[in-house]
Amino acid sequence: MNQQQKPDISQMVSPFLLLFILHATQIGEGILSFERRISKVAGYDSWISILLTGLATATVIFLIWRIVPENKDLIDVHLELFGKIIGKIFSAVFGLYCFAIAIIVVRSYIEIIQIWLFPDLSVSYFLIFLYILILYMVLGGFRIVIGFAFFSVFVTTFLAIFKYAAFSNGYIDNLLPILNTEIINIIKGIEPMTFGFLGIELILVYAPFIHRFKTGLKWALLANGLTTFVYLYSTIAIFIYYNIEQLQRITWPSLQLWKVIDFPFVERFEFVGISLHFIAIIASAALYFWAGTQCFHRLTNISFKKIAISFAIIGVSSVFYVTNFLVIERVTTYLSKIGVYLLFGYIPFLFIVWLIITGVKKKNA
Amino acid sequence: MLIRKVIIAMLNRIRKKAKNKEKQKDVHDFSQLIQIMEKSDDFKKISFGNVQSIKLFYYHSLINTEKLQTNLLPYCQQLNIKNIEELESILPFDDTEITSDLDIIEEKIMAGFIATHLEDDTTKVLLIPAKFKTDRDVAPPEIEFSVIGPKLAFIEDINTNINLIRKQVKLPQLHVKRLQVGKVTKTTIAVMYIDGIASPDNVQTVIQRISDIEYDQIIDSSFIGQMISDNAQSPFPQLMDTERPDRVSSALVEGKVAIVCDGSPHVLTGPTTLVEFFAAYEDYFLTWPIATAFRIIRIFAVMFSVLITPLYVAVLTYHYHIVPGDLLGTLISSRKDIPFPPILEVLILELTIELLREAGARLPTKIGQTIGIVGGIVIGTAAVEAGLTSNVLLILVALAALASFTTPIYRIGNTIRLIRFPFIIFAQMWGLIGVTIGAMFLITHLLRLTSLGRPFTEPLFPPRWKDLKDAFIRLPFDLQGKRPIYTSPKDPNRINLKRTKPKRGKRK
Numbered sequence: 113m114n115q116q117q118k119p120d121i122s123q124m125v126s127p128f129l130l131l132f133i134l135h136a137t138q139i140g141e142g143i144l145s146f147e148r149r150i151s152k153v154a155g156y157d158s159w160i161s162i163l164l165t166g167l168a169t170a171t172v173i174f175l176i177w178r179i180v181p182e183n184k185d186l187i188d189v190h191l192e193l194f195g196k197i198i199g200k201i202f203s204a205v206f207g208l209y210c211f212a213i214a215i216i217v218v219r220s221y222i223e224i225i226q227i228w229l230f231p232d233l234s235v236s237y238f239l240i241f242l243y244i245l246i247l248y249m250v251l252g253g254f255r256i257v258i259g260f261a262f263f264s265v266f267v268t269t270f271l272a273i274f275k276y277a278a279f280s281n282g283y284i285d286n287l288l289p290i291l292n293t294e295i296i297n298i299i300k301g302i303e304p305m306t307f308g309f310l311g312i313e314l315i316l317v318y319a320p321f322i323h324r325f326k327t328g329l330k331w332a333l334l335a336n337g338l339t340t341f342v343y344l345y346s347t348i349a350i351f352i353y354y355n356i357e358q359l360q361r362i363t364w365p366s367l368q369l370w371k372v373i374d375f376p377f378v379e380r381f382e383f384v385g386i387s388l389h390f391i392a393i394i395a396s397a398a399l400y401f402w403a404g405t406q407c408f409h410r411l412t413n414i415s416f417k418k419i420a421i422s423f424a425i426i427g428v429s430s431v432f433y434v435t436n437f438l439v440i441e442r443v444t445t446y447l448s449k450i451g452v453y454l455l456f457g458y459i460p461f462l463f464i465v466w467l468i469i470t471g472v473k474k475k476n477a
Numbered sequence: 478m479l480i481r482k483v484i485i486a487m488l489n490r491i492r493k494k495a496k497n498k499e500k501q502k503d504v505h506d507f508s509q510l511i512q513i514m515e516k517s518d519d520f521k522k523i524s525f526g527n528v529q530s531i532k533l534f535y536y537h538s539l540i541n542t543e544k545l546q547t548n549l550l551p552y553c554q555q556l557n558i559k560n561i562e563e564l565e566s567i568l569p570f571d572d573t574e575i576t577s578d579l580d581i582i583e584e585k586i587m588a589g590f591i592a593t594h595l596e597d598d599t600t601k602v603l604l605i606p607a608k609f610k611t612d613r614d615v616a617p618p619e620i621e622f623s624v625i626g627p628k629l630a631f632i633e634d635i636n637t638n639i640n641l642i643r644k645q646v647k648l649p650q651l652h653v654k655r656l657q658v659g660k661v662t663k664t665t666i667a668v669m670y671i672d673g674i675a676s677p678d679n680v681q682t683v684i685q686r687i688s689d690i691e692y693d694q695i696i697d698s699s700f701i702g703q704m705i706s707d708n709a710q711s712p713f714p715q716l717m718d719t720e721r722p723d724r725v726s727s728a729l730v731e732g733k734v735a736i737v738c739d740g741s742p743h744v745l746t747g748p749t750t751l752v753e754f755f756a757a758y759e760d761y762f763l764t765w766p767i768a769t770a771f772r773i774i775r776i777f778a779v780m781f782s783v784l785i786t787p788l789y790v791a792v793l794t795y796h797y798h799i800v801p802g803d804l805l806g807t808l809i810s811s812r813k814d815i816p817f818p819p820i821l822e823v824l825i826l827e828l829t830i831e832l833l834r835e836a837g838a839r840l841p842t843k844i845g846q847t848i849g850i851v852g853g854i855v856i857g858t859a860a861v862e863a864g865l866t867s868n869v870l871l872i873l874v875a876l877a878a879l880a881s882f883t884t885p886i887y888r889i890g891n892t893i894r895l896i897r898f899p900f901i902i903f904a905q906m907w908g909l910i911g912v913t914i915g916a917m918f919l920i921t922h923l924l925r926l927t928s929l930g931r932p933f934t935e936p937l938f939p940p941r942w943k944d945l946k947d948a949f950i951r952l953p954f955d956l957q958g959k960r961p962i963y964t965s966p967k968d969p970n971r972i973n974l975k976r977t978k979p980k981r982g983k984r985k
Contacts, residue, residue: 122930125939225910229795238907245917252925259924259938260917379801387909394917 119321123254127328129262133318133399134335136261137311139268139342140396141217144224144364144389146308146343147350151359154301156286157293159347161301166340168302169309170333172455175463176315177329186316187410193465200411207407209454210317211423213310213447214400215430218242220440221393228367228386236431242394243424249398250405250420254321257402264395267388272342274381275349275366277373282352306455307448308343311396312336313455317403401427504579507594507602514586525553530596531564539589540607549591549605561594561601572606584663612637618720620887623759630720635665635739638722642669642735642744645726650674656687659695665739666701669725674732676965679748682929683734698738702745707927712895714888715928717749724758732966734929748929750936750963752948755779757885760951769950775883776949782880782893785873786823787900787912793819795908807869814864820905822866826874827901829856831894834878935963 125133150158179189186206190199218239226233249256315332319325350365362368370382378384405420412419434440504510511534514520523533531553535545548569558564565573576582577600586592589608594601615637618630631638639653650672658666666687670680686705695701698718706715716736719725720743725735728746736745755775760768792799793808800808815822833852837845857875860866877897884890896919903911926933936944941962946952958974960966 129940229908229910233907241914245914245921248918248925249921252921255932255939256921256924259934260921262938262940263920374801376801377804378799380796380798383796383799383909387913390910390913391917 119254124321124323125255125258127322127324127331129258130315130322130328130331131335131338132262132265133258134311134315134332135338135342136264136268136392137314137396137399138309138335138339139265140311140393141220141224142308142310143268143343143346144366146305147347147365148359148362149304149307150301150347151351151356153304154297155293155356156351157291157298158301158305159287159344159351160291160298161305162340162343162347164299165302165305165309166336166343169306169312169455170336172312172459173315173329173332173336175459176312176319177326177332179459179462179466180316180319180325182325183320185318185320185410187407189316189462189466193462193469203407203411206313206316207404207411209447209450210314210400210404210407211426212443213451214246214397214404215427216434216440216443216447217393217397217400218246218427219430219434220444221390223437223440224364224367224386225390229383236428239428239431243427245394246398246401246427247420247424250402251417254318254402257398261395261399264392267391268342271385271388272345274370274373274385275346278349278353278369281372282349284352286351286355287348303452304448305343306452307444309336309339310448310451310455311399313451313459314399314403317406504583507579507582507600510579510583524596531558531593532596533591533593534586535591535607536586536589539587539609540591541589541609544607545591549607558595561603564593564595565603568605570605570607574604575601576604577601584657587663615641621719621721621724621758621885623721623757623762625762626759627721627723629722631722631742631744633740633742635667635737638737638742638744639667639669641722642725642729642737645722646671646729651729654680654684656684658687658690658701659692661693662695664695666695667737667739669729669735669737671729671732674730674960674966674968675734676732676967679732679734679929679964683736683747687736695738696740698736698741698743698745701736701738707930708925711922711926712892713751713923713926713933714754714886714892715749715926715933716745716747717753717886718743718745718888719758719886720744721758727758727761730971731960732964732968748931748964749933750928750931750948751923751933752776752936754886754889755884756947756951759885765951765953772949772951775885778880778883779893782877783897783900784912785877786827786870786897787904787915788909789870789873790819790823790901791904791908791912794905808867811867811869815867816864817866819870820901822870823874823901826860826866826870827897829860830874830878834894931963931965 147158150161154161180186187199187203190202193199194202222233222235222238226235249260312332322328346366350359350369353369354362354365359365367382367386370385371380373381375381401420401423405416405423408414408419408423409416434443504513511522514534514536515522517536519536519538521533521535521537524530533549533553552564552567552569558567561575565575574581574585582592582602582604585604589606591605591607593603593605612632612634615629615632617628621630629641631641643651648671652670652672654668656666656668658664668680668683668687683705687701690701690704692700692704702714702716702718703709708715717724717728725744725746729735733746733748736747738745756772757775760772763771793812797805817825829852833849836848836852840848853875857871861868861871878894881890881893884893899918900912900915903915905911907914923934924932924938932939935941936948943959944961944963946956947961955977958970958972960969960971962969
């Protein structure tokens with residue numbers, strides 16, 4: 113599909129949709145377990161870490177808008193800043209990173225499904241269907257992937273409402289006193305929290321698909337703000353409901369919380385919740401998958417379809433190399449670290465290089 | 478790439494057409510045409526006259542003989558007709574034509590015209606309309622019935638249908654473009670749109686796609702609908718088909734394009750969106766809160782109809798923990814004698830209902846009713862009493878079938894009944910997760926669909942909040958000041974807000 117090389121008008125979306133795209137990529141598997149990770153570091157004050165992370169990622173978004181010119185993406189920027197060979201290597205690494213996240217997000221959610229719903233689920237069989245679904249989305253073009261992400265936002269918002277159970281059953285005193293933890297620990301809390309904010313880096317790839325990209329900054333910042341709010345709300349709900357020792361022993365606090373909800377027709381809400389949240393997972397996985405494919409497509413000129421299919425096969429075969437929960441947890445931690453370095457190390461680095469090079473060019477001119 | 482493919486395909490088609498035309502030129506003059514036609518026994522040749530012999534050619538089965546006898550024959554007896562123009566001027570017909578073009582002559586004779594020429598001059602042929610009207614009268618709509626509002630439905634005749642539309646849209650800018658499609662049936666298709674409102678892009682797309690059709694028979698507008706829709710493999714209809722002239726007129730005013738096909742009582746309009754299929758035209762005859770409530774009920778009915786049996790399978794096969802204790806008691810007591818797993822039970826009942834519907838649709842009306850009663854009541858009760866299916870499921874399946882009939886457009890009702898089955902299979906495979914996967918496939922499929930190149934899921938995605946005024950809710954007319962965005966009308970304003978005045982005599 114040649115038109116994927118440079119987007120044509122029928123694949124472009126309005127900048128307003130950045131609100132949904134970004135929010136959908138950020139809210140994924142992270143929201144089910146991040147409270148455990150951050151409270152390990154920063155205790156009850158870790159909600160401050162979320163605010164700090166929100167601020168830091170907003171800065172990163174701002175930098176991205178400075179780096180990427182209209183109608184250009186990361187591959188162009190790499191070429192311009194680092195030349196052909198190094199630039200291509202960087203882009204390829206970025207593409208691989210996208211695929212890795214897509215694969216691990218899907219795989220780790222399957223772990224949840226195995227633990228909560230189907231202990232004897234045939235993973236390979238299940239993965240085949242999921243990757244067919246992802247392929248169906250991704251091969252439809254950017255707009256389809258975005259459309260799906262758009263609908264997934266409504267699902268996650270709907271599910272967020274059900275955290276109300278914590279407020280009616282919890283102890284608000286849990287949060288007090290504020291600033292009980294050392295400030296250095298609160299800052300350390302940024303690192304595990306960043307995994308929940310990943311998704312920003314994809315803007316670098318889909319930037320040329322946004323109409324009037326430069327005007328989209330406010331929507332991206334708004335999306336980041338919305339994500340911060342959702343995480344904050346979720347954390348406060350969980351902290352009110354659990355005490356910190358208990359929280360460390362619960363892998364997915366949100367799922368445990370859903371257990372107390374009951375309606376006259378639904379008693380175990382977590383089953384419904386896990387099924388619905390799957391939509392959000394697939395939405396963010398599909399976006400990462402699309403971004404990875406687009407990266408390699410731009411780099412190699414091989415058709416979009418071929419790359420997507422071959423990576424889907426690699427995704428399905430992940431059943432052989434991501435075999436158990438420990439591997440998933442380890443890979444997630446690694447990827448989370450890479451994500452942190454990417455957001456807070458690599459993008460500022462790109463920005464500095466960009467500043468230097470544009471400065472030199474101006475001087476020469 | 479795709480666009481290029483389409484263009485190449487179209488070019489090829491045009492080339493092929495050109496070739497075909499060259500080939501078809503085996504009829505060179507009028508007498509040869511008559512030779513071909515007179516092999517058919519209902520073709521008549523009459524010749525009479527004194528000074529100049531007048532020859533008449535026509536299909537006995539196509540023309541109105543009464544017209545021939547009262548309006549034509551007496552005039553032909555006049556003695557002093559010297560040329561064909563003179564004959565034309567004295568005949569009391571309004572649509573006569575003198576031509577030498579064989580294509581036109583052939584077409585008109587086949588459409589119920591009488592061909593006339595004077596003895597020595599076969600180059601000038603006079604064509605006299607004497608069509609035998611076999612069409613039924615305009616009747617009230619049967620498929621899209623409405624309690625309030627006009628009771629008119631289209632019939633099989635294209636001119637009557639255009640007339641019904643023109644009666645409501647009294648505007649010279651309402652253009653009709655006639656096309657002829659179908660190598661054998663030579664069906665007349667009329668593309669209608671309002672110049673100045675409809676987007677020229679849409680009109681161009683429709684006309685081009687219809688004229689590119691290469692097929693031998695076009696019997697009904699649904700042939701056209703399947704051939705020109707963007708994704709012919711989809712179970713979802715991508716063009717609205719309706720039998721109500723008011724719905725078509727309203728679509729034209731909104732800037733859509735209508736396709737009227739001769740011989741079909743259904744008119745297609747496009748571009749359309751998914752939510753439009755759940756809007757009955759009666760919604761506009763009711764006040765907006767009521768209309769909105771009915772629309773929302775209809776959409777819930779559709780969701781219920783698609784999801785209820787898959788959820789039954791999912792919950793009873795894998796997730797019985799979800800069901801609260803009291804409800805579980807009811808379910809268990811109704812299922813305790815059933816020998817089948819939920820999936821089989823559901824499939825049997827769903828197929829039975831489909832069987833009943835299909836039998837009811839194929840049989841004559843009176844027998845159909847009997848079958849409905851026998852099937853619905855007797856088989857249903859007997860199946861439950863024999864312990865083959867549970868009461869609860871019988872209720873659910875019947876409700877789901879009922880809900881699928883609430884859609885105002887018959888075509889989408891079929892789709893809804895069909896897409897339930899993949900959901901049931903997914904539910905059997907992976908329970909609730911399976912239902913979610915099915916829903917994701919469905920959403921992706923809907924997102925990929927387009928209607929004349931416009932997104933099918935609009936106004937949900939791409940989100941166009943302004944078009945939501947007439948999607949799930951129908952806002953009052955004073956808030957419907959703009960035409961829908963997805964038709965990209967040339968003139969987006971329905972009303973001039975500056976000229977609107979407050980109501981007089983209204984008490985505070």
